[in-house]
Amino acid sequence: MKGLCVLGSTGSIGVSTLDVAGRHPDEYRVVALTANGNWERLAEQCEAFRPSYAVMIDPAQADRLKEALKAKGVTETKVLTGSKALEEVSTLPEVDSVMAAIVGAAGLLPTLAAARAGKTILLANKEALVMSGPLFMTAVVQSGAALLPIDSEHNAIFQCMPAQYRAGQQANEVRRILLTASGGPFLRKALSELHDVTPDQAVAHPNWVMGRKISVDSATMMNKGLELIEACLLFNTPADKVQVVVHPQSVIHSMVDYVDGSVLAQMGCPDMRIPIAHAMAWPERFTSGAEPLNLFQVKRLDFEAPDFERFPCLQRAYDAVRAGETMPAILNAANEVAVASFLDGQIRFTAIPDVIKHAMDTVDNLKATDIDAVLEADAIARRVADAYIAQLT
DSSP states (O other): OEEEEEETTTSHHHHHHHHHHHTOTTTEEEEEEEESSOHHHHHHHHHHHOOSEEEESSHHHHHHHHHHHHHHTOOSOEEEESHHHHHHHHTOTTOOEEEEOOOSGGGHHHHHHHHHTTOEEEEOOHHHHHHHTHHHHHHHHHHTOEEEEOSHHHHHHHHHSOHHHHTTOOOTTEEEEEEEEOOGGGSSSOGGGGGGOOHHHHTOOSSOOOOHHHHHHHHHTHHHHHHHHHHHHHTTOOGGGEEEEEOTTOOEEEEEEETTSOEEEEEOOSOTHHHHHHHHHTTSOOOOSOOOOOHHHHOOOOOBOOOTTTOHHHHHHHHHHHHOTTHHHHHHHHHHHHHHHHHTTSSOGGGHHHHHHHHHHHSOOOOOOSHHHHHHHHHHHHHHHHHHHHHHO
16 A cells, blocks of 8 residues: 655645545555645545645644644644645655645645655646756656656656656657647637636636636646646657647647657546546556546547747747756746736736746846755746736736
8 A cells, every 4th residue: 555645635636636546545545635725625635534644834724724623533633834844744754655736836845855755756736847847857866756747748648658758768769749738718719808808717727627826827828838848857858849739629638749650649538537547556557537538429639739929928938948947947936926916816817928028038047056046046036027017017
């Protein structure tokens, strides 16, 4: 039985992970669960899975969690608080696998700690890899950790790739990675109407159920931009060999194009339990709870090239991955600030790529020599983005 730590257990990925784990109690034991502020849901999860540890970032919320667990008679769960506790539970000796599902830069340090500790990392947090890039991959190699992608696209690529690429080595038989994108809720919306998009419209994804931040990233296609950077790192592939393909049905999750003309595709319903179950069972397979794909119901599969005028954030991501060093961290930090400001009603939807471009043009791209350099670039980019937003408002 494997010990499981879920970083970000109350979010959509965390909930799906526990759904899969609950279907296989002989395979996984939940050791630790963590959340930012949703103590009510975390209390319910602790009652159901009885982990040894639960982490709340906010001390006040941690006190509420303690009271709730006491009322429920959950005595075996120790409640910890603070960001350092995330690193503590992700490196516990009894933890074998860490689901890295914390959204944003907050997931970087605990996920990196798990990598350095040689854990099996189920990577759903894009930002940890985007920000720290080669530093993260080096930690994985040096510790002997296993890195299994959870994003449906990267999980699909992983399944279609030859073994060399899975190990971070070059494989000459691969010509391109075809990274699919749904296009989000505004794929057909007139460009002139994007200026007045509301947060509620931006988070209404046509295919996937996701958190608000990730849903906005999908609407701007920054989500695909971050996935582009991830794909380059995970599969040791230059940006010019990763082609984004808009596929509105979200049935083909990504493809690998081989030099002999073969294209391997991984297909499935748009249900995150499928890639989660694949990674949790790897190298075997077990049930996920997802519905089987009904091709007669799907009927057709459409593909088109991305429109960079409609989705300028995708172009920003290509620019960042080609620049390398701390530029991806700058891109990510500015995007997080811009999306939060949009969701708070401070800026318009169309200002998000402007904030990102300003930060990338303003903040120096320095050598990513260590994690401190990455975190410094992140902090500077956030300050620059905040100042620019203040000017806009």
